[in-house]
Amino acid sequence: MNIGQAAAASGVSAKMIRYYESIGxxxxxxxxESGYRVYSEHDVHTLRFIRRARDLGFxxxxxADLVSLWQDRERASKDVKTIALEHVSVLERKIRELQEMASTLKHLARTCHGDGRPQCPILEELANDDATPAPAKPDAKFGALGKTSTR
Incomplete structure (x- = not known):
């Protein structure tokens, strides 16, 4: 099958197929003979594997490591599990960071009057050179940014 058919069958765009081939x-x-790529069912199966791995955020x-392990029938499943669990740790850290960002933004939005006045605590906090780069966890006494709010 040609690249368009392989793309349709695998759910991977032709551009990405070319990219995956170029990086190995x-x-x-x-x-x-005329230079057109010809894909086998095995190639399409590999593309689906890659697409599912990308969908999971690998x-x-x-x-590349997973494809290599998948193709190695002598592999140890612990090697695959190690990759998966390391990825889970990364995802969980990102989830925590996103939750902290959402909490900070919710706090800032609650402090903003949202009316016709020009004062905006959200913009003030973004412009604050003393603000910490990472969002702080909410604190009942001091608010999401760890400081008393006068807004």
Whole structure:
């Protein structure tokens, strides 16, 4: 099948298929005498594997490791599990960071009057050079940013 058919069958765009081939995530694809790529069912299966791994947020490097392990019938499942659990840790950290950001923004939005006045605590906090780069956890006494609010 051609690249368009492989893209349709795998759910991976033709552009991404070419990219995966260029970085070695996909093996070099057989080409016709005129230079057109010809994909096998095995190639499409590999593309689906890659797409599912990307959907789970694995990095290209992790996917390369997973593809290699998938193709190695002598692999140890512990190697795959290690990659998966490391990725889970990264995802959980990102979730915590996003929750902290949402909490901070909710706090700032509650302190903003949202009326016609020009004063805006949200913009003031963004412009604050003394603000910490990472969002702070909410504190019942001091608010989400760890300081007393006068707004």
């Amino acid at each position: 995530l996909m093996p070099k694809i057989v080409r016709t 990095s290209v490097e992790q996917i």
